[in-house]
Amino acid sequence: MYRYDEFDHAFVKARVAQFSDQVARRLSGELTEDQFKPLRLQNGLYLQLHAYMLRVAIPYGVLSARQLRRLAHIARTWDRGFGHFTTRQNIQFNWTRLVDAPAILAALAEVEMHAIQTSGNCIRNVTTDPFAGVAADEIEDPRVWAEVLRQWSTIHPEFSFLPRKFKVALTGAAEDRAAILFHDIGIRLVKGRGADAGTTGFAIYVGGGQGRTPYVAQEIKAFLPKARLLSYLEAIMRVYNLHGRRDNLYKARIKILVNALGIEEFRRQVEDEWARIDAPSIDLPGAEHDRIARYFAPLPLKPRSAASTAVSARRRSDAAFDGWVRNNVTGHRVPGYAVVTISLKAPGMIPGDATDAQMDAVAGLAERYGHDEIRVTYTQNLVLANVARDDLPAVYDGLTAAGLATGNAELITDIIACPGLDYCNLANARSIPIAQDISRRFADPARAEAIGPLRLNISGCINACGHHHAGNIGILGVDKKGTEHYQITLGGSPRDDAEVGAILGPSFPAEAVADAIEKIVDVYLAARRDKTETFLAAYRRIGADPFKAALYGNDASHRRAARELAEAGA
Amino acid sequence: MPSIVTANTLASGEVVYLASDGRWVRAITDAAIAATKADAAMLDAVAARAVDAREVTAVYAMDVTVVDGRPAPISVREKIRAALGPTV
Numbered sequence: 201m202y203r204y205d206e207f208d209h210a211f212v213k214a215r216v217a218q219f220s221d222q223v224a225r226r227l228s229g230e231l232t233e234d235q236f237k238p239l240r241l242q243n244g245l246y247l248q249l250h251a252y253m254l255r256v257a258i259p260y261g262v263l264s265a266r267q268l269r270r271l272a273h274i275a276r277t278w279d280r281g282f283g284h285f286t287t288r289q290n291i292q293f294n295w296t297r298l299v300d301a302p303a304i305l306a307a308l309a310e311v312e313m314h315a316i317q318t319s320g321n322c323i324r325n326v327t328t329d330p331f332a333g334v335a336a337d338e339i340e341d342p343r344v345w346a347e348v349l350r351q352w353s354t355i356h357p358e359f360s361f362l363p364r365k366f367k368v369a370l371t372g373a374a375e376d377r378a379a380i381l382f383h384d385i386g387i388r389l390v391k392g393r394g395a396d397a398g399t400t401g402f403a404i405y406v407g408g409g410q411g412r413t414p415y416v417a418q419e420i421k422a423f424l425p426k427a428r429l430l431s432y433l434e435a436i437m438r439v440y441n442l443h444g445r446r447d448n449l450y451k452a453r454i455k456i457l458v459n460a461l462g463i464e465e466f467r468r469q470v471e472d473e474w475a476r477i478d479a480p481s482i483d484l485p486g487a488e489h490d491r492i493a494r495y496f497a498p499l500p501l502k503p504r505s506a507a508s509t510a511v512s513a514r515r516r517s518d519a520a521f522d523g524w525v526r527n528n529v530t531g532h533r534v535p536g537y538a539v540v541t542i543s544l545k546a547p548g549m550i551p552g553d554a555t556d557a558q559m560d561a562v563a564g565l566a567e568r569y570g571h572d573e574i575r576v577t578y579t580q581n582l583v584l585a586n587v588a589r590d591d592l593p594a595v596y597d598g599l600t601a602a603g604l605a606t607g608n609a610e611l612i613t614d615i616i617a618c619p620g621l622d623y624c625n626l627a628n629a630r631s632i633p634i635a636q637d638i639s640r641r642f643a644d645p646a647r648a649e650a651i652g653p654l655r656l657n658i659s660g661c662i663n664a665c666g667h668h669h670a671g672n673i674g675i676l677g678v679d680k681k682g683t684e685h686y687q688i689t690l691g692g693s694p695r696d697d698a699e700v701g702a703i704l705g706p707s708f709p710a711e712a713v714a715d716a717i718e719k720i721v722d723v724y725l726a727a728r729r730d731k732t733e734t735f736l737a738a739y740r741r742i743g744a745d746p747f748k749a750a751l752y753g754n755d756a757s758h759r760r761a762a763r764e765l766a767e768a769g770a
Numbered sequence: 771m772p773s774i775v776t777a778n779t780l781a782s783g784e785v786v787y788l789a790s791d792g793r794w795v796r797a798i799t800d801a802a803i804a805a806t807k808a809d810a811a812m813l814d815a816v817a818a819r820a821v822d823a824r825e826v827t828a829v830y831a832m833d834v835t836v837v838d839g840r841p842a843p844i845s846v847r848e849k850i851r852a853a854l855g856p857t858v
Contacts, residue, residue: 632856
């Protein structure tokens, strides 16, 4: 993984000193809150419902064991003993104090971490495939370019005060595990065709996003030579920075501009800007690319037997282990190794939360069995990317001891949920209790597995931090005359077949949501052709009507419900 | 509608409420109730001085119901804040 050079160290250390001084000046009264607020936000410090929340950057979701131990230390020392992993592959501490922020940032800097650009109208943490570098279906390791983009976007003078926040994701694999089509810019490493055959480059997508106006990104460039990435992105950013709306917060994201202009006109403007741009001064020199790429050189793993006797024997004797292997263990590019997803979604627990002890436990397993590396997924889980198959029983036992051995990756209980109204100043409704209700309802592993792959996402407000638009089942918390209600959407997908879910009907009170989800699942189970037809595939085949009928009754009441929905403007 | 004044402490971010003696307290039941516009203006003035003194930040007035002479939050949001922690 990437290690800071002298410049990185000096920059982060200077930033800690700068912010420490700003905190001192705020506490002494030299700075007003209006003057201080943008400064603290630029350092990831929000004031939430109950306390200050510090959002720490985890570049493209990659951590060393030492870094994860430091996050555990921060949780223990300056928070309440836990952290919350987010859908940007970052971590949030919900109970920090302003007076402790300098010490926390100093502790982070010691392990090459910071909280810069985790807030504000700038380019946020670049996210990528949590299986990067080890996936069997990968064209090239996207972490190299994620690091290039991190360096390019960090305090970029032109792009530190954009019309709105800006999110970039990239993948190097055949299967999109980074939801790139729901990003302002999505990047996919692709093999060239025709004149470009034999080379790899990037397909670039633009204008995706969730929030109150969800869009799937559109392709702006089918094939971009790798060496030209930075100048092309710079051209996109310049067009957005110039024409993105600053008069209306709700229309300020690039998705609004792209859809207002149309992709053809937006592409034309980007191409014009790209033709004018001083590309040689922006594009990355080959030597610098190669220097960064060396940090991500594949581990020297010796191929081993693909079949592990220890694993086979344990699978025969231990059903829970067998289920965990089926759902949470993925093939590795090197025979005899595996990619392990560590679920932070035990039934009844808070999605994405990990205690200090759990973080320490995972760090220990990474040191012992995972070549000292942990990944954070945008679905709020952790990953050990390089585990010898023979070590899977030991890893499982270690996770079991830490309460982290739930075998439910990508099943109905692997729920994405934002912090919601329990913590967030923007939320309209709670997300976490809804997630807990649903995960308890489907806690039986056999039942969850029988249902099959199903992405269920929950957001506590229309800002959609819980990615509800992209859920096969999405749940959105709304305020209905002072009470928490929940709108259900079906048919969303965050993958290559990305789609925004459609609202099913009028919203439900909190206590009725788990029942509603159960009815939806029952309709699916009754309608599916066979076990291989996923929830999403079945929904796309049969449409929304059977689900509406199950939730809202006969045709007359269904029509009434739809009318109420229309009247509510929901 | 009766109202009270709430804020977060500047140094720690804790939820607090303005009491009748000018102190910032953690229990919403100890908050001073403004029954009239004049009461509310007086509480606002006290709160503004506390902001200037860097005691608190993010000050705002909130409507309450009065139960047995004590203020109680109305909205879900304010009920969660008044509980001083999440519901989970």
